[in-house]
Amino acid sequence: MYTPEMFDSIKKVEATRPARLSAEVGRLGAAEKDQLLAKYHPDYRKDAFSTIEVGPNKGERAPHELVAILQARSRVSGVSINADANPDVDVDVLIIGGGGSGAAAAIEAKKNGADVLIVTKLRMGDANTMMAEGGIQAADKANDSPVIHYLDAYGGGHFKAQPDLLRKLVMDAPLAIQWLEGLGVLFDKDKDGTMITTHGGGTSRKRMHAAADYSGMEIMRTLRDEAYNMGVPVMDFTAAIELLLDENGAAGGAVLQNMETGERLTARAKTVIIATGGAGRMHYQGFPTSNHYGATADGLVLGYRAGAKLLYQYTLQYHPTGVAYPPQVYGALVTEKVRSLGAQLVNVDGVAYLNPLETRDVSAAGVIRECAIGKGVPIPGGTSGIWLDSPMIDELLGKGAIEKRIPSMLRMLGKYGIDIREVPILIYPTLHYQNGGLRINVTCESPDVSNLFVAGEAVGGIHGENRLMGNSLLDIIVFGRTAGKNASEKAKGLPIPTGLNLKHVDRFMKEAEAAGVKSQTVSPMLLPDYTRHAAGS
Amino acid sequence: MSEKDNSSVRVFLFGKRYDVPAGLTIMAAMEYSGYRLVRGCGCRNGFCGACATIYRVHGDRELRACLACQKTVEDGMYVATLPFFPLVKEIYDMEQVRPADQVMMSLYPEIYKCVGCNACTKACSQELRVMQYIAYAQRGEYERCAEESFDCVMCGICSARCPAGISHPQVAMLARRLTGKYIRPRSQHLKDRVDALLRGAFDAEMDAMMNLPLEEIKTLYNGREIEK
Numbered sequence: 018m019y020t021p022e023m024f025d026s027i028k029k030v031e032a033t034r035p036a037r038l039s040a041e042v043g044r045l046g047a048a049e050k051d052q053l054l055a056k057y058h059p060d061y062r063k064d065a066f067s068t069i070e071v072g073p074n075k076g077e078r079a080p081h082e083l084v085a086i087l088q089a090r091s092r093v094s095g096v097s098i099n100a101d102a103n104p105d106v107d108v109d110v111l112i113i114g115g116g117g118s119g120a121a122a123a124i125e126a127k128k129n130g131a132d133v134l135i136v137t138k139l140r141m142g143d144a145n146t147m148m149a150e151g152g153i154q155a156a157d158k159a160n161d162s163p164v165i166h167y168l169d170a171y172g173g174g175h176f177k178a179q180p181d182l183l184r185k186l187v188m189d190a191p192l193a194i195q196w197l198e199g200l201g202v203l204f205d206k207d208k209d210g211t212m213i214t215t216h217g218g219g220t221s222r223k224r225m226h227a228a229a230d231y232s233g234m235e236i237m238r239t240l241r242d243e244a245y246n247m248g249v250p251v252m253d254f255t256a257a258i259e260l261l262l263d264e265n266g267a268a269g270g271a272v273l274q275n276m277e278t279g280e281r282l283t284a285r286a287k288t289v290i291i292a293t294g295g296a297g298r299m300h301y302q303g304f305p306t307s308n309h310y311g312a313t314a315d316g317l318v319l320g321y322r323a324g325a326k327l328l329y330q331y332t333l334q335y336h337p338t339g340v341a342y343p344p345q346v347y348g349a350l351v352t353e354k355v356r357s358l359g360a361q362l363v364n365v366d367g368v369a370y371l372n373p374l375e376t377r378d379v380s381a382a383g384v385i386r387e388c389a390i391g392k393g394v395p396i397p398g399g400t401s402g403i404w405l406d407s408p409m410i411d412e413l414l415g416k417g418a419i420e421k422r423i424p425s426m427l428r429m430l431g432k433y434g435i436d437i438r439e440v441p442i443l444i445y446p447t448l449h450y451q452n453g454g455l456r457i458n459v460t461c462e463s464p465d466v467s468n469l470f471v472a473g474e475a476v477g478g479i480h481g482e483n484r485l486m487g488n489s490l491l492d493i494i495v496f497g498r499t500a501g502k503n504a505s506e507k508a509k510g511l512p513i514p515t516g517l518n519l520k521h522v523d524r525f526m527k528e529a530e531a532a533g534v535k536s537q538t539v540s541p542m543l544l545p546d547y548t549r550h551a552a553g554s
Numbered sequence: 555m556s557e558k559d560n561s562s563v564r565v566f567l568f569g570k571r572y573d574v575p576a577g578l579t580i581m582a583a584m585e586y587s588g589y590r591l592v593r594g595c596g597c598r599n600g601f602c603g604a605c606a607t608i609y610r611v612h613g614d615r616e617l618r619a620c621l622a623c624q625k626t627v628e629d630g631m632y633v634a635t636l637p638f639f640p641l642v643k644e645i646y647d648m649e650q651v652r653p654a655d656q657v658m659m660s661l662y663p664e665i666y667k668c669v670g671c672n673a674c675t676k677a678c679s680q681e682l683r684v685m686q687y688i689a690y691a692q693r694g695e696y697e698r699c700a701e702e703s704f705d706c707v708m709c710g711i712c713s714a715r716c717p718a719g720i721s722h723p724q725v726a727m728l729a730r731r732l733t734g735k736y737i738r739p740r741s742q743h744l745k746d747r748v749d750a751l752l753r754g755a756f757d758a759e760m761d762a763m764m765n766l767p768l769e770e771i772k773t774l775y776n777g778r779e780i781e782k
Binding site for chain 2: 044046047140142143147148156157158159160162163164168171180188192194195199200202203204208209210216228229231233234235238239242243245248254276277307309310349350424428432433544547550
């Protein structure tokens with residue numbers, strides 16, 4: 018429950034609410050947005066970044082924490098691997114990661130006749146996909162078109178998206194929704210089948226499709242069920258800790274590690290798909306995260322050491338509305354759908370200081386600014402947050418709207434005595450999405466490493482430097498399926514790889530040594546350490 | 555964590571006592587006590603069902619269940635996690651099954667052995683009316699089963715408590731997929747748009763947009779009309 022000080026501020030929020038219900042807060046112009054971002058967005062904090070000294074992106078900048086794991090020691094340095102004779106796993110397509118993109122890839126690869134295996138370091142479906150709440154974009158209504166979707170996403174990403182990837186994302190979007198509908202995903206619909214769609218930050222048309230505020234969970238559990246029905250084998254609690262390359266330098270498998278017993282296995286595959294997801298658990302700049310326990314950028318490390326280039330590794334998405342209070346759910350996601358449905362961002366004085374549907378980077382910078390200039394709501398411990406005025410939703414849409422449209426939010430905060438129908442939600446930005454990642458071409462293959470495919474959040478370039486709400490669930494379906502189709506198709510024409518080796522890792526480590534990098538850590542991280550006795554906590 | 559409620563509580567993790575600060579979730583209390591979790595930890599936000607947990611508070615006769623990431627520790631709480639439960643997941647082809655009465659009888663016949671004890675509902679970490687949704691499934695009312703079960707995170711606590719051996723989350727999964735695929739009407743505007751895309755109806759306009767100079771794209775972006 019909130020503190021007395023918070024309730025004092027809530028009185029001000031309630032006092033201004035009737036007037037705010039009918040008045041729209043104006044949007045910022047392009048120059049105003051640029052200024053706000055430059056001054057307050059975490060991506061623009063120079064002291065939070067360092068220069069990469071080894072590998073394909075040498076000389077570019079990345080967050081300190083990412084540089085550290087890219088340049089850390091391998092978990093298998095100096096170990097000789099003989100994967101040619103008797104690999105423990107021998108498949109056509111090896112998929113690393115059991116989230117939305119991995120599952121979508123597996124379904125398509127299996128459908129295409131491939132012998133496929135998913136390895137995942139936790140359980141199948143333990144992924145950021147499961148936690149996506151708000152929805153999935155697709156331009157499927159009469160007043161909308163993929164071209165408008167393209168413009169929204171391109172501008173929202175600061176005009177930095179790779180045009181061919183973004184084109185594929187928006188042009189395939191309605192097909193992705195139809196595919197999911199055909200698998201039985203329960204989208205919110207009117208009685209006649211019309212999709213109930215809303216805005217997301219930065220959209221110019223209402224194209225956000227949802228399944229209440231369990232959109233990602235509904236999609237993930239359906240994909241998982243379908244993968245099981247198709248007989249896709251899953252090796253769970255097994256991490257990939259290094260890629261294996263063949264004698265020609267093409268991807269040909271991976272070294273695996275049982276997360277519980279530590280046992281090492283070798284996997285041989287004609288093609289490999291990295292579908293390892295995001296990086297919220299890296300806690301860049303000390304931010305809390307809305308991400309899954311396993312979001313530790315493993316795939317970036319694996320791909321990078323094998324020679325795959327990163328794109329936009331210096332941009333992260335800080336979701337403007339993470340829970341700031343109570344501490345039990347600190348950093349948890351408060352879906353953007355709360356704003357889509359009409360809730361405003363309101364400061365300690367009850368002032369709605371920014372249009373609630375600016376893009377996420379602008380909104381996050383706005384929250385950080387209000388708190389920095391003393392307009393935040395004080396939180397015990399010395400921090401502050403901003404109100405997300407959820408009671409506006411029932412006022413605007415009628416009683417029962419909150420219960421029907423955002424039940425998980427109602428439940429999550431209700432457990433701590435906060436009824437979001439009655440009182441607003443206290444929020445602060447939370448680390449949410451890895452905008453950057455491994456570079457791919459439009460077939461999902463790495464242009465740098467043959468037979469290596471990447472899909473989902475591990476990819477960089479689809480969204481540019483900022484992603485719009487609802488384009489990530491979309492991206493895992495569109496590019497997950499694409500990766501599965503192309504990796505399985507390419508595998509058909511490939512011989513069994515030979516000469517599998519870890520020479521690229523040895524080379525990378527030598528290069529690091531020559532650059533004077535002295536790292537005491539090993540990577541990939543696999544899981545964060547939150548024990549009280551953990552170093553640094 | 556506020557300073558003033560920083561008192562400690564006794565929790566018994568798998569029977570062993572640890573003193574932890576009040577206000578922690580069970581998951582945070584385990585980590586505070588030194589457990590580095592691999593099993594029983596997933597999204598840490600109540601969506602994935604990885605951290606199903608049963609507990610009893612000293613003096614309370616009732617055995618309760620929760621998600622470890624969502625439940626705050628109480629003094630005298632005995633905790634046992636249930637990171638895996640062997641649910642029965644039947645294999646079916648969504649193109650072949652239909653929302654007819656026979657489908658549950660053939661795939662999950664044990665639902666008809668429900669004894670009505672309601673232990674599943676009492677145990678649900680999401681406070682769903684589990685026995686009710688099973689009753690809907692028994693009667694072939696798949697859409698109502700889908701709606702009633704929609705918030706299920708498939709943690710499996712219900713099934714662990716069921717004397718009839720029902721795998722409730724999997725029954726609900728099938729009911730939801732039948733509802734989404736066969737019972738609820740398909741979206742006509744979606745089909746129309748997909749057809750148009752496959753005809754290449756947007757290709758020329760997209761080419762034109764992509765070929766514009768960046769400054770013109772920026773002007774278009776900044777001047778977009780935003781749907782009310």
